[in-house]
Structure formats: structure tokens, C-alpha cells
Amino acid sequence: MLARRQFLLAGGGIIATLGLPGTGRAMQVETIEMQGTARGERVWFAPVGLAVSPGTTLRFVNHDPGNSHTATAYHPDIYDRQRRIPGRAEAWDSDFLLPGESFEITLTAPGVYDYYCVPHEMAGMVGRIVVGRPGDPGWEAPVPDSDDLDPEVLAGFPSVDDILAKDRILQREAQ
Numbered sequence: 001m002l003a004r005r006q007f008l009l010a011g012g013g014i015i016a017t018l019g020l021p022g023t024g025r026a027m028q029v030e031t032i033e034m035q036g037t038a039r040g041e042r043v044w045f046a047p048v049g050l051a052v053s054p055g056t057t058l059r060f061v062n063h064d065p066g067n068s069h070t071a072t073a074y075h076p077d078i079y080d081r082q083r084r085i086p087g088r089a090e091a092w093d094s095d096f097l098l099p100g101e102s103f104e105i106t107l108t109a110p111g112v113y114d115y116y117c118v119p120h121e122m123a124g125m126v127g128r129i130v131v132g133r134p135g136d137p138g139w140e141a142p143v144p145d146s147d148d149l150d151p152e153v154l155a156g157f158p159s160v161d162d163i164l165a166k167d168r169i170l171q172r173e174a175q
Contacts, residue, residue, distance in 0.1 A: 028056045029104075032071070032127065034097065034117065036064035043067060043120045045127040049158035049169035054132050057106045062097040069125070070094050070118040071103055079118075082148040086111035086131075086140040093118075107131045111140030112160055116153075126156040130163045 030052055036043040043064065052058075060071040074084035075091035085091065086109040094103035096118075107113060110132030117125040132139060145154050158169045 027106075028053065029059055030056055031059045031061055034060060034062040034064055034067075034069040034071070034125075036067050038066065040066045043069070043117065043123050043125045044171060045071075045117070045125060047168045047170050048126075048156070049128050049130075049163040049166075051130045051163050051167045052107065054108050054110055054136075055106065056131070057104050058129065059102055059104045060094055060097070061102040062099050065099045067120070068096040068098055069120065070096055071105075071115055071127075072118050073113065073115050082143065082146060084112075084114035084143045086113070086138075088138065088140075089113065109140070110136040110138050112142040114142070114157060121153060122150070124152060124156040126153060128157045128160075128163060130160055133164065134160075 030050060032050065033046045034043075035046055045060075050058075058071075062069050071092070071094040072078055073089075073091045073093070074081045076083055077091045078093050088109040089107065089111070090105075092105045092115075097103060107129060108131075111130075113129040113131065115127050115129070128142075134141070142160060163169060
């Protein structure tokens with residue numbers, strides 16, 4: 001029987017294979033690092049905002065030697081959170097990644113994906129992925145902000161326009 005993390009990784013490989021049938025293209029992989037300061041007073045995803053094509057695999061890698069982190073989609077199936085990913089997308093939770101560990105997920109549904117680190121969300125460890133572009137078939141805009149998230153957490157998400165203009169936002173702008 002496969003462990004939970006092995007199952008998720010194996011499932012991601014199946015999705016990646018099915019997501020690009022007959023194209024003959026190599027699968028695109030983008031790395032998102034989980035980082036923190038030496039004393040742990042600040043933690044973040046880098047990049048915090050990323051624009052990718054449908055079918056791109058994201059590899060979350062914990063490069064923070066002092067903390068465990070998660071990459072967790074906002075979704076009712078995971079801790080009963082408000083959905084902040086496209087309706088056709090699969091929810092994901094990496095589980096806790098120790099320093100040096102990684103997790104992969106392939107995103108195929110066009111739209112905006114918001115995610116967070118379970119133990120560090122209130123420290124602003126959140127990120128946003130934009131898959132495709134507005135106007136693409138099936139595109140879903142970000143979910144309107146609600147009372148589900150504190151203003152400090154919402155401030156951590158770069159705007160969709162900024163992500164599309166720059167393709168990659170390495171860190172959150174100073175508030």
C-alpha cells in the first residue's frame with residue numbers, strides 16, 4: 001500500500017502524463033522554494049506569485065533548515081477552508097515537508113490557485129499561481145476575498161495583473 005505522500009506524487013505523475021497527450025513536448029516543471037530566516041522569524045514561498053501554462057508541474061522544495069512546511073490548497077476538502085482554486089482543479093496538501101523534502105503537483109485547469117503553509121499561514125506564508133490567462137477556455141478568476149482570511153494573510157497574495165505582467169514575483173512587496 002502506498003503512503004499518502006507517495007500516492008499524491010504518483011497521482012501527480014499520472015495527471016502530468018494525461019495532461020499532455022500526444023504533444024511530444026517535455027513536461028514543464030517550476031520550482032517553488034519554502035524558505036525562512038536562520039532564527040525562523042520570517043518564512044515565505046519563493047516565488048510568491050507565478051504564471052504558468054496548463055499542464056505545468058510545480059515542485060515545492062523545503063530549503064528552510066529550521067522549519068517544516070506544507071503547500072496546501074485553499075479548499076473545503078482540506079481543513080474546511082473556502083475554495084480559492086478553480087472548481088475543476090484537484091485540491092492538494094503536501095503534508096509536512098522536512099528540510100530537503102519536496103512535493104509535486106500538476107495544474108491543468110486554467111485559473112487562479114491560492115495556497116498556504118498550514119503552520120505559517122498567519123505569518124504570511126501564502127502564494128498564488130496563475131495557470132493560463134484570462135480569456136482561455138475554462139478560465140476562472142480568483143475567488144472574491146471574504147471573512148475567511150485575515151487582512152494580513154490577504155495582503156500576502158500578489159495581484160493577478162502583477163503576476164501576469166512579470167511572470168514571477170519573488171517576494172511580497174513591502175506593505
